[in-house]
Amino acid sequence: MTAPLDVDGTAAPxxxxxxxxxxxxxxxxxxxMAVTLYEAGAFTWPQFQAALIARIAAWENAPDQNRPWSYYHHWLAALEDVLDEQGTISCDEVATRALTLAQRPAGHDHHH
Incomplete structure (x- = not known):
């Protein structure tokens, strides 16, 4: 099951x-992480898209002046929302795991 990524629209990557x-x-x-969890059946794609659109809309309605636009900040927040809503994993666990991944050195994921 592949994630049906929108080619256009608000939530398009x-x-x-x-x-x-x-x-x-x-x-x-x-x-x-989002695509893998979706493919594992942790949530449906429409649930994720709705959460992503809601996050983007919230930012557009009250832009955080301290943080420039970042599609993937919204993506990660939407993933946290969906997983928390499903009771799959808590936001704290997602945030901790995401932080751990973000701190890996560049090139860590690429094997020669």
Missing amino acids: PRANGELVFSAPWESRAFG
């Missing part, structure tokens, strides 16, 4: 020439 674009390693990890 950033792309360049049709390819997904990540500006930092943690973004691709957050993306992969």
Whole structure:
């Protein structure tokens, strides 16, 4: 079961020439974490999309002046919302795991 990623719309991931674009390693990890959990049946894609759209809408209605726009900050927050709502895992656990992943050195995930 592959995640049905929207090509357009509010919740569409950033792309360049049709390819997904990540500006930092943690973004691709957050993306992969959501897709893997979806594929494992932790939540439905419409649930995740609704959470993502809600997070983006909340930011647009009250932009955090201290944090510039970041699609994947919203992506990760939506993932936390969905998992917390499902009772799969608590937000604290997701945040701790995400922080651990984000602190890995660049290139850690690439094996030669």
